[in-house]
Amino acid sequence: MTANIKDNIISILESNKGLFISGEKLANDLNVSRTAIWKAVKSLRNEGYDIYSVSNKGYSLSKETDMLSSKIIKNNMPKYSDKFNFKIYKTVESTNIIARDMAVNGAESGTVVLAEEQTNGYGRNGKSFFSPYGTGIYMSIILNLKKEKKLFNSSFITTAAAMAVSKSIEEVSNENTQIKWVNDVFINEKKVCGILTEGAFSFEDGRLDYAVIGIGVNVNFPKNGFPKELDNIAASINLKNDTINTQSDMRNILIAKILENLYDYYFNDVVFYEEYKKRSFLIGKKVSININDKEHIVRVLDIDETFALIIEFQNGKIDRVISGSVNYKLS
Ligand code: BTN
Numbered sequence: 001m002t003a004n005i006k007d008n009i010i011s012i013l014e015s016n017k018g019l020f021i022s023g024e025k026l027a028n029d030l031n032v033s034r035t036a037i038w039k040a041v042k043s044l045r046n047e048g049y050d051i052y053s054v055s056n057k058g059y060s061l062s063k064e065t066d067m068l069s070s071k072i073i074k075n076n077m078p079k080y081s082d083k084f085n086f087k088i089y090k091t092v093e094s095t096n097i098i099a100r101d102m103a104v105n106g107a108e109s110g111t112v113v114l115a116e117e118q119t120n121g122y123g124r125n126g127k128s129f130f131s132p133y134g135t136g137i138y139m140s141i142i143l144n145l146k147k148e149k150k151l152f153n154s155s156f157i158t159t160a161a162a163m164a165v166s167k168s169i170e171e172v173s174n175e176n177t178q179i180k181w182v183n184d185v186f187i188n189e190k191k192v193c194g195i196l197t198e199g200a201f202s203f204e205d206g207r208l209d210y211a212v213i214g215i216g217v218n219v220n221f222p223k224n225g226f227p228k229e230l231d232n233i234a235a236s237i238n239l240k241n242d243t244i245n246t247q248s249d250m251r252n253i254l255i256a257k258i259l260e261n262l263y264d265y266y267f268n269d270v271v272f273y274e275e276y277k278k279r280s281f282l283i284g285k286k287v288s289i290n291i292n293d294k295e296h297i298v299r300v301l302d303i304d305e306t307f308a309l310i311i312e313f314q315n316g317k318i319d320r321v322i323s324g325s326v327n328y329k330l331s
Pocket of ligand 1: 124140
Protein backbone atom coordinates (compact mmCIF):
# COMPACT_ATOMS: atom_id res chain seq x y z
CA MET A 1 0.00 0.00 0.00
CA THR A 2 1.36 3.41 -0.83
CA ALA A 3 2.21 5.61 2.11
CA ASN A 4 0.50 8.33 0.14
CA ILE A 5 -3.04 7.02 0.65
CA LYS A 6 -2.40 6.73 4.37
CA ASP A 7 -0.87 10.22 4.54
CA ASN A 8 -3.82 11.65 2.65
CA ILE A 9 -6.38 9.89 4.85
CA ILE A 10 -4.64 11.13 8.00
CA SER A 11 -4.47 14.60 6.58
CA ILE A 12 -8.23 14.64 5.87
CA LEU A 13 -9.16 13.06 9.21
CA GLU A 14 -6.74 15.36 11.08
CA SER A 15 -8.40 18.45 9.67
CA ASN A 16 -11.82 17.04 10.61
CA LYS A 17 -10.82 15.63 13.97
CA GLY A 18 -13.80 14.22 15.89
CA LEU A 19 -16.07 14.36 12.80
CA PHE A 20 -17.06 11.41 10.60
CA ILE A 21 -16.08 11.27 6.92
CA SER A 22 -17.67 8.54 4.83
CA GLY A 23 -15.56 5.86 3.14
CA GLU A 24 -17.21 6.82 -0.12
CA LYS A 25 -16.16 10.46 0.20
CA LEU A 26 -12.60 9.49 1.10
CA ALA A 27 -12.46 7.09 -1.85
CA ASN A 28 -13.80 9.74 -4.25
CA ASP A 29 -11.55 12.51 -2.95
CA LEU A 30 -8.46 10.34 -3.16
CA ASN A 31 -9.49 8.61 -6.34
CA VAL A 32 -9.05 5.09 -4.95
CA SER A 33 -11.41 2.20 -4.16
CA ARG A 34 -13.27 1.89 -0.87
CA THR A 35 -11.34 -1.33 -0.23
CA ALA A 36 -8.10 0.63 -0.51
CA ILE A 37 -9.45 3.09 2.07
CA TRP A 38 -10.48 0.27 4.39
CA LYS A 39 -7.04 -1.36 4.10
CA ALA A 40 -5.24 1.92 4.70
CA VAL A 41 -7.37 2.64 7.80
CA LYS A 42 -6.59 -0.84 9.12
CA SER A 43 -2.88 -0.23 8.65
CA LEU A 44 -3.11 3.22 10.30
CA ARG A 45 -4.84 1.63 13.29
CA ASN A 46 -1.98 -0.86 13.56
CA GLU A 47 0.38 2.08 13.68
CA GLY A 48 -1.56 3.37 16.67
CA TYR A 49 -3.98 5.91 15.18
CA ASP A 50 -7.24 5.92 17.07
CA ILE A 51 -9.68 5.80 14.13
CA TYR A 52 -13.36 4.98 14.77
CA SER A 53 -15.55 3.51 12.09
CA VAL A 54 -19.34 3.55 12.30
CA SER A 55 -21.50 2.06 9.59
CA ASN A 56 -23.39 4.67 7.57
CA LYS A 57 -21.23 7.41 9.06
CA GLY A 58 -17.68 6.52 8.06
CA TYR A 59 -14.35 7.14 9.73
CA SER A 60 -13.30 9.57 12.42
CA LEU A 61 -9.99 10.30 14.09
CA SER A 62 -10.36 10.49 17.84
CA LYS A 63 -9.98 13.98 19.27
CA GLU A 64 -7.69 12.47 21.84
CA THR A 65 -5.35 10.92 19.30
CA ASP A 66 -1.96 11.82 20.54
CA MET A 67 0.53 10.78 17.91
CA LEU A 68 3.50 12.19 16.13
CA SER A 69 2.52 13.06 12.59
CA SER A 70 4.75 14.30 9.79
CA LYS A 71 1.67 15.85 8.25
CA ILE A 72 0.88 18.02 11.29
CA ILE A 73 4.55 18.88 11.74
CA LYS A 74 4.83 20.03 8.12
CA ASN A 75 1.54 21.92 8.30
CA ASN A 76 3.08 23.95 11.11
CA MET A 77 6.26 24.81 9.22
CA PRO A 78 5.43 27.90 7.18
CA LYS A 79 9.04 28.49 6.13
CA TYR A 80 11.03 25.30 5.71
CA SER A 81 8.71 22.30 5.44
CA ASP A 82 10.46 21.24 2.23
CA LYS A 83 13.85 21.14 3.95
CA PHE A 84 13.00 18.24 6.25
CA ASN A 85 11.76 14.69 5.84
CA PHE A 86 10.62 12.48 8.65
CA LYS A 87 10.99 8.87 9.72
CA ILE A 88 8.58 8.25 12.57
CA TYR A 89 8.77 5.09 14.68
CA LYS A 90 6.72 3.81 17.56
CA THR A 91 9.40 2.17 19.67
CA VAL A 92 13.12 2.28 19.05
CA GLU A 93 16.19 1.69 21.11
CA SER A 94 17.41 5.20 20.40
CA THR A 95 16.65 7.65 17.59
CA ASN A 96 20.34 8.63 17.59
CA ILE A 97 21.35 5.04 16.81
CA ILE A 98 18.92 4.88 13.88
CA ALA A 99 19.98 8.30 12.62
CA ARG A 100 23.66 7.39 12.83
CA ASP A 101 23.05 4.27 10.72
CA MET A 102 21.11 6.32 8.21
CA ALA A 103 23.83 8.98 8.11
CA VAL A 104 26.52 6.35 7.48
CA ASN A 105 24.42 5.18 4.55
CA GLY A 106 24.30 8.67 3.10
CA ALA A 107 20.99 10.08 4.38
CA GLU A 108 20.39 13.69 3.38
CA SER A 109 20.71 16.67 5.70
CA GLY A 110 17.32 17.42 7.16
CA THR A 111 16.36 13.79 7.66
CA VAL A 112 14.66 13.68 11.05
CA VAL A 113 14.15 10.49 13.06
CA LEU A 114 11.37 10.61 15.64
CA ALA A 115 9.95 8.00 17.99
CA GLU A 116 7.04 7.76 20.38
CA GLU A 117 9.25 5.87 22.80
CA GLN A 118 12.92 4.92 23.30
CA THR A 119 13.90 1.79 25.18
CA ASN A 120 17.54 2.84 25.48
CA GLY A 121 17.63 6.59 25.00
CA TYR A 122 20.97 7.97 26.12
CA GLY A 123 22.63 11.27 26.87
CA ARG A 124 26.06 12.60 27.61
CA ASN A 125 28.48 10.74 29.87
CA GLY A 126 26.67 7.45 29.28
CA LYS A 127 23.58 8.61 31.20
CA SER A 128 20.25 7.18 30.14
CA PHE A 129 17.50 9.49 28.90
CA PHE A 130 14.00 8.79 30.26
CA SER A 131 11.83 8.33 27.14
CA PRO A 132 8.35 6.97 27.97
CA TYR A 133 5.73 6.39 25.24
CA GLY A 134 3.93 9.40 23.79
CA THR A 135 5.21 11.78 26.43
CA GLY A 136 8.17 13.63 25.03
CA ILE A 137 10.01 14.54 21.88
CA TYR A 138 12.76 12.09 21.02
CA MET A 139 14.27 13.45 17.85
CA SER A 140 17.52 13.05 15.92
CA ILE A 141 18.38 15.38 13.06
CA ILE A 142 20.93 14.34 10.46
CA LEU A 143 23.43 16.77 8.97
CA ASN A 144 25.27 15.30 6.02
CA LEU A 145 28.42 17.37 6.28
CA LYS A 146 30.11 15.88 3.23
CA LYS A 147 27.50 17.63 1.13
CA GLU A 148 27.25 20.81 3.24
CA LYS A 149 29.19 23.83 2.13
CA LYS A 150 29.19 25.04 5.73
CA LEU A 151 32.06 24.29 8.02
CA PHE A 152 30.92 22.31 10.99
CA ASN A 153 31.55 23.67 14.43
CA SER A 154 30.22 21.28 17.03
CA SER A 155 29.75 23.79 19.82
CA PHE A 156 27.94 26.13 17.42
CA ILE A 157 25.44 23.51 16.26
CA THR A 158 24.82 22.35 19.79
CA THR A 159 24.22 25.85 21.09
CA ALA A 160 22.02 26.59 18.07
CA ALA A 161 19.93 23.54 18.94
CA ALA A 162 19.63 24.60 22.60
CA MET A 163 18.60 28.09 21.55
CA ALA A 164 16.06 26.69 19.06
CA VAL A 165 14.47 24.51 21.76
CA SER A 166 14.49 27.29 24.34
CA LYS A 167 12.85 29.81 21.99
CA SER A 168 10.35 27.29 20.61
CA ILE A 169 9.16 26.25 24.08
CA GLU A 170 8.44 29.91 24.82
CA GLU A 171 6.53 30.22 21.55
CA VAL A 172 4.11 27.42 22.46
CA SER A 173 3.88 27.93 26.22
CA ASN A 174 3.80 30.49 28.96
CA GLU A 175 7.08 29.23 30.32
CA ASN A 176 10.33 31.13 30.67
CA THR A 177 13.27 28.98 29.74
CA GLN A 178 16.90 29.20 30.68
CA ILE A 179 19.94 27.55 29.10
CA LYS A 180 22.55 25.83 31.18
CA TRP A 181 25.81 25.98 29.20
CA VAL A 182 26.31 24.32 26.86
CA ASN A 183 23.01 22.89 25.83
CA ASP A 184 20.58 21.92 28.58
CA VAL A 185 17.28 23.79 28.62
CA PHE A 186 15.67 24.49 31.98
CA ILE A 187 12.32 25.67 33.30
CA ASN A 188 12.32 26.90 36.91
CA GLU A 189 15.68 25.32 37.62
CA LYS A 190 14.54 21.92 36.33
CA LYS A 191 15.83 20.34 33.13
CA VAL A 192 13.27 20.08 30.35
CA CYS A 193 15.56 19.25 27.43
CA GLY A 194 18.89 17.57 26.84
CA ILE A 195 20.86 17.55 23.60
CA LEU A 196 23.50 15.11 22.45
CA THR A 197 25.34 15.73 19.19
CA GLU A 198 27.29 12.83 17.73
CA GLY A 199 29.37 12.66 14.57
CA ALA A 200 31.99 10.70 12.69
CA PHE A 201 35.25 11.91 11.21
CA SER A 202 36.55 10.87 7.84
CA PHE A 203 39.91 9.10 7.92
CA GLU A 204 40.82 10.66 4.60
CA ASP A 205 40.64 14.35 5.42
CA GLY A 206 39.95 14.42 9.15
CA ARG A 207 36.72 16.37 8.59
CA LEU A 208 33.34 15.47 9.99
CA ASP A 209 31.37 13.24 7.63
CA TYR A 210 28.08 13.65 9.40
CA ALA A 211 26.54 14.87 12.60
CA VAL A 212 23.41 13.73 14.38
CA ILE A 213 21.76 16.20 16.74
CA GLY A 214 19.77 14.23 19.31
CA ILE A 215 17.16 16.29 21.13
CA GLY A 216 15.07 15.00 24.01
CA VAL A 217 12.30 17.21 25.43
CA ASN A 218 9.96 16.32 28.30
CA VAL A 219 6.73 17.74 26.91
CA ASN A 220 3.88 16.15 28.82
CA PHE A 221 4.07 15.15 32.45
CA PRO A 222 4.61 11.35 32.34
CA LYS A 223 1.49 9.28 33.19
CA ASN A 224 3.26 7.61 36.10
CA GLY A 225 5.35 10.63 36.99
CA PHE A 226 9.11 10.97 36.62
CA PRO A 227 11.27 8.26 38.18
CA LYS A 228 12.37 9.15 41.70
CA GLU A 229 15.88 10.15 40.69
CA LEU A 230 14.48 12.70 38.21
CA ASP A 231 11.64 13.98 40.35
CA ASN A 232 13.41 17.08 41.61
CA ILE A 233 15.42 17.80 38.51
CA ALA A 234 13.16 17.21 35.50
CA ALA A 235 10.42 19.50 34.21
CA SER A 236 7.63 19.18 31.68
CA ILE A 237 5.91 21.97 29.75
CA ASN A 238 2.59 23.65 30.38
CA LEU A 239 1.51 24.58 26.91
CA LYS A 240 -0.66 27.50 25.90
CA ASN A 241 -4.13 26.10 25.50
CA ASP A 242 -5.38 29.06 23.57
CA THR A 243 -3.01 28.45 20.67
CA ILE A 244 -2.97 24.67 20.58
CA ASN A 245 -6.03 22.46 20.62
CA THR A 246 -4.93 19.01 21.57
CA GLN A 247 -2.08 17.33 23.40
CA SER A 248 -0.91 15.66 20.19
CA ASP A 249 -0.66 18.96 18.41
CA MET A 250 1.57 20.24 21.19
CA ARG A 251 4.39 17.82 20.46
CA ASN A 252 3.99 18.12 16.71
CA ILE A 253 3.88 21.92 16.80
CA LEU A 254 6.86 22.15 19.12
CA ILE A 255 8.86 19.89 16.77
CA ALA A 256 7.92 22.13 13.84
CA LYS A 257 9.04 25.25 15.67
CA ILE A 258 12.30 23.72 16.86
CA LEU A 259 13.21 22.70 13.30
CA GLU A 260 12.32 26.08 11.83
CA ASN A 261 14.29 27.98 14.45
CA LEU A 262 17.24 25.61 14.07
CA TYR A 263 17.17 26.06 10.32
CA ASP A 264 17.32 29.83 10.76
CA TYR A 265 20.27 29.64 13.15
CA TYR A 266 22.25 26.96 11.38
CA PHE A 267 21.59 27.41 7.67
CA ASN A 268 20.43 31.01 7.45
CA ASP A 269 22.99 32.43 9.87
CA VAL A 270 20.43 34.21 12.03
CA VAL A 271 22.50 35.56 14.92
CA PHE A 272 21.45 34.28 18.33
CA TYR A 273 24.46 34.94 20.57
CA GLU A 274 22.85 37.76 22.59
CA GLU A 275 19.63 35.79 23.12
CA TYR A 276 21.60 32.71 24.12
CA LYS A 277 23.65 34.71 26.61
CA LYS A 278 20.54 36.35 28.08
CA ARG A 279 19.12 32.91 28.85
CA SER A 280 22.34 31.50 30.29
CA PHE A 281 21.99 31.28 34.01
CA LEU A 282 25.56 30.34 34.93
CA ILE A 283 27.09 33.78 34.37
CA GLY A 284 28.20 35.24 37.71
CA LYS A 285 27.76 31.92 39.55
CA LYS A 286 30.31 29.94 41.50
CA VAL A 287 30.19 26.43 40.05
CA SER A 288 32.13 23.24 39.88
CA ILE A 289 33.30 22.27 36.42
CA ASN A 290 34.69 18.98 35.25
CA ILE A 291 37.46 19.48 32.72
CA ASN A 292 39.31 16.38 31.47
CA ASP A 293 38.00 14.35 34.43
CA LYS A 294 39.13 16.89 37.02
CA GLU A 295 36.74 18.94 39.15
CA HIS A 296 37.48 22.63 39.65
CA ILE A 297 35.62 25.25 41.65
CA VAL A 298 35.44 28.36 39.50
CA ARG A 299 33.44 31.54 38.97
CA VAL A 300 31.75 31.92 35.58
CA LEU A 301 32.58 35.36 34.22
CA ASP A 302 31.06 35.27 30.76
CA ILE A 303 30.23 33.34 27.59
CA ASP A 304 32.14 34.65 24.58
CA GLU A 305 30.94 34.90 21.00
CA THR A 306 32.25 31.42 20.19
CA PHE A 307 30.06 30.13 23.05
CA ALA A 308 33.09 29.28 25.20
CA LEU A 309 32.71 29.69 28.96
CA ILE A 310 35.05 32.25 30.51
CA ILE A 311 35.93 31.12 34.00
CA GLU A 312 38.06 32.36 36.86
CA PHE A 313 39.86 29.76 38.98
CA GLN A 314 40.24 30.26 42.70
CA ASN A 315 43.87 31.31 42.19
CA GLY A 316 42.71 34.15 39.96
CA LYS A 317 43.68 32.53 36.68
CA ILE A 318 41.18 33.20 33.90
CA ASP A 319 40.54 30.61 31.21
CA ARG A 320 38.30 29.85 28.27
CA VAL A 321 36.56 26.46 28.15
CA ILE A 322 34.80 24.99 25.14
CA SER A 323 33.43 21.84 26.73
CA GLY A 324 32.92 20.43 30.18
CA SER A 325 30.11 19.58 32.52
CA VAL A 326 29.04 22.12 35.09
CA ASN A 327 27.41 21.59 38.47
CA TYR A 328 25.94 24.86 39.72
CA LYS A 329 24.36 23.52 42.90
CA LEU A 330 27.33 23.50 45.21
CA SER A 331 26.79 22.00 48.62
C1 BTN B 1 21.62 14.76 27.80
O1 BTN B 1 20.78 15.31 28.54
O2 BTN B 1 22.72 14.40 28.22
C2 BTN B 1 21.28 14.55 26.36
C3 BTN B 1 20.02 13.76 26.17
C4 BTN B 1 19.72 13.50 24.70
C5 BTN B 1 18.48 12.65 24.52
C6 BTN B 1 18.07 12.55 23.08
S1 BTN B 1 16.47 11.86 22.90
C7 BTN B 1 16.71 11.69 21.20
C8 BTN B 1 18.12 11.20 21.01
N1 BTN B 1 18.19 9.76 21.18
C9 BTN B 1 18.95 9.41 22.22
O3 BTN B 1 19.17 8.24 22.58
N2 BTN B 1 19.42 10.50 22.83
C10 BTN B 1 18.97 11.72 22.19
